[in-house]
Amino acid sequence: MHAGMYTWTDPALGVSPTDFEATGVDGETVGLRWFTKDGAVSEAAVVYLHGGGVIVGSIDDSAFRIAEYVRSTGVAVLAVEYRLAPEHPHPTPVEDCFAGLSWLVEHASELGADSARVAVMGESAGGGLAAGVALLARERGVALARQILVHPMLDDRTTAPDPELVPFGVWNYDMNFTGWNALLGDAVGTDAVPPSAAPARASELSGLAPAYIEVGELDIFRDEDMEYARRLAAAGVSVEFHVHPGCPHAFDGAAPDADVVARAMADRTRVLARL
Secondary structure (H helix, E strand, C coil): CCCCCCCCCCHHHCEEEEEEEEECCCCCEEEEEEEEECCCCCCCEEEEECCCCCCCCCHHHHHHHHHHHHHHHCCEEEEEECCCCCCCCCCHHHHHHHHHHHHHHHHHHHHCCCHHHEEEEEECHHHHHHHHHHHHHHHHCCCCCEEEEECCCCCCCCCCCCCCCHHHCCCCHHHHHHHHHHHHHHHCCCCCCCCCCCHHHCCCCCCCCCEEEEEECCCCCHHHHHHHHHHHHHCCCCEEEEEECCCCCCHHHHCCCCHHHHHHHHHHHHHHHCC
16 A cells, blocks of 8 residues: 555545644643554554654654554554754754653553553654654653664764765755754754764663664665664664665655565564564
């Protein structure tokens, strides 16, 4: 099933949304959307964070993808409409996402979910935010079952172009600097950047939720994601890590019918279904 065949609200998907609100760390409202499979009961739940370099994107932009995850796994998803940089620099985006996690844990029983089976998932910038939320959850004593990081944006220091990757820059080095600079301002690339903003900077990774990480071989995030996976494993965190050969950033959206996309989606849905 592809986005060209259905809108995410098509009854054929069998997925229904409900809108809620959380309160951000600054007292402002954070929009939430709860996606459930019609007729299904899901004790597991996922906080989903969309991509877009922390400067663009919305729940609506990702709604079809979210609905497909829900339809294929039966697992409920809470999407967070986190506020975007540069109007809302760090820590607002990651704190909005953590507010979504906290809201879900607090309301799990009334939603029919088990607070011990809550994961966080994100793609691209959302993957970096998901990793940041996992760090905050550890620090703040919030249980997290898993972190699912799809080609995550983890390191503000990824600025020196790799000539082997430049021709395949769907998300290129200039875009990367633009996103990080919007989020961090003059702090970008300096030691003042905290791990909750750029998780690759975390010095201590032990005690984090088990991780699923994937990235394309031709993605400029490849090396930072590989290193993060290695360091998680070295810290005793269970890690499943995939590098998809010949694939640039966001390859699943560029070639939805490719065999490698089918394999990647099968891996993601398998991890979600086992929560």
